Amino acid sequence: MxxxxxxxxxxxxxxxxxxxxxxxxxxxxxxxxxxxxxxxxxxxxxxxxxxxxxxxxxxxxxxxxxxxxxxxxxxxxxxxxxxxxxxxxxxxxxxxxxxxxxxxxxxxxxxxxxxxxxxxxxxxxxxxxxxxxxxxxxxxxxxxxxxxxxxxxxxxxxxxxxxxxxxxxxxxxxxxxxxxxxxxxxxxxxxxxxxxxxxxxxxxxxxxxxxxxxxxxxxxxxxxxxxxxxxxxxxxxxxxxxxxxxxxxxxxxxxxxxxxxxxxxxxxxxKEGGTIGSSSKKGARSLLSEHYLVRSRLRFTQKFYPWHLPGVIVFTIVQGARAVVGGDVSRFLVRMRAMFGLPFKA
Structure with missing residues (x-):
């Protein structure tokens, strides 16, 4: 051609x-x-x-x-x-x-x-x-x-x-x-x-x-x-x-x-996030999307920047705590499960 x-x-x-x-x-x-x-x-x-x-x-x-x-x-x-x-x-x-x-x-x-x-x-x-x-x-x-x-x-x-x-x-x-x-x-x-x-x-x-x-x-x-x-x-x-x-x-x-x-x-x-709700807006992200975000963040850090892993874990926990303060307990639980390598559960 x-x-x-x-x-x-x-x-x-x-x-x-x-x-x-x-x-x-x-x-x-x-x-x-x-x-x-x-x-x-x-x-x-x-x-x-x-x-x-x-x-x-x-x-x-x-x-x-x-x-x-x-x-x-x-x-x-x-x-x-x-x-x-x-x-x-x-x-x-x-x-x-x-x-x-x-x-x-x-x-x-x-x-x-x-x-x-x-x-x-x-x-x-x-x-x-x-x-x-x-x-x-x-x-x-x-x-x-x-x-x-x-x-x-x-x-x-x-x-x-x-x-x-x-x-x-x-x-x-x-x-x-x-x-x-x-x-x-x-x-x-x-x-x-x-x-x-x-x-x-x-x-x-x-x-x-x-x-x-x-x-x-x-x-x-x-x-x-x-x-x-x-x-x-x-x-x-x-x-x-x-x-x-x-x-x-x-x-x-x-x-x-x-x-x-x-x-x-x-x-x-x-259009952003049209398939599973993977929006960049925190409240708009689906719980499944939230699970993969936390899991992938930790996997990437372990692979390329293992010396930063403690800081990333602390940041993830802080984000989860903010979700609780905002009344979104389900999002906090999904994030914690992903952080500990557990399968997704809404």
Missing amino acids: TLDCAIPGMSGSDKSDIGVWIVVLNWKNGPDTLECLESIISSNDPCVAGVVVCDNASGDGSDVLIRNWFSNSGFCFSEAKWSDGEFLSVGAGNCEATDSSIEFALVHTGANLGFAGGNNVGIRYVQHSKAFDYLFLLNNDALLAPGAVSGMVGRFAEGEQTGMCGCTVIYHHTPSQVQAYGGASFAPWLGRAVHIGAHLPVSAPRDAAGVEARLDYILGAALMISRPCLEQIGLMEESYFLYFEEVDWATRAARAGFSFGYAPDAVVYH
Whole structure:
């Protein structure tokens, strides 16, 4: 496939060689996934080579909904199932000639593998069968604005050591407000992250260099990674199931010598936490989401910053005590169970 991916600063011979594959993970949220796909098509970005949608064994008919959307829209698509470490073709798909230069694939992961596990299946699929320069993980509850993919690719072109790149993520429900400039700063002594630019007005000036100086990881809702970075650090860590996967990935990238980029004019609108209630607002997070947040925070700290583990435990206990003071005893109990490695119980 030849793409007309015109990036400033690249020579003419390089422009047509750029290929970005987008990985979208679905779990029990077919309508949002279709809206995400519509936004990718509407963006008409020449750098997008393909999109792979991974269904994490939703069991609610999401896969049928997505398959029908591909068929009814007339796009060329293939369908496969991940089973015992290999991809098995499912049916013939549909590859009639269309005006779209984008390839599509629907991949059944076979189980609810979590955020990292589900996305890793999509990454493996692209690595196994497609040519690509960059992979873009895009949440299924996110909408792509025109020029976002090209803008992020352009940022990679500015620095050879850039391994991951983020964009301006805006709250879908309040489009005048920023969720994050690319990603977050992370305090390992607390195991706590703060989104850069959170809640600033969209009209506020964006200092890309200033943001990059503070970036410790890229927001997983819209994360682009270069092929050299991916090949050196490998796939995302799947043991977390939810939360801290992108922090783990970024920490490994930074320790391997890669830097993080921010494309300020590349925009994604994020509905945030549409699948299991994983909102950044404390009171809005589901108890299940709370369980995984505490569990993953402790696992990450033990892996990368074991000397900070006592402080992180104290911080977790203090957060639990605040929940009790606020009258949310259930949240306190969920946090304590997670801290002691006990299974989730509402």
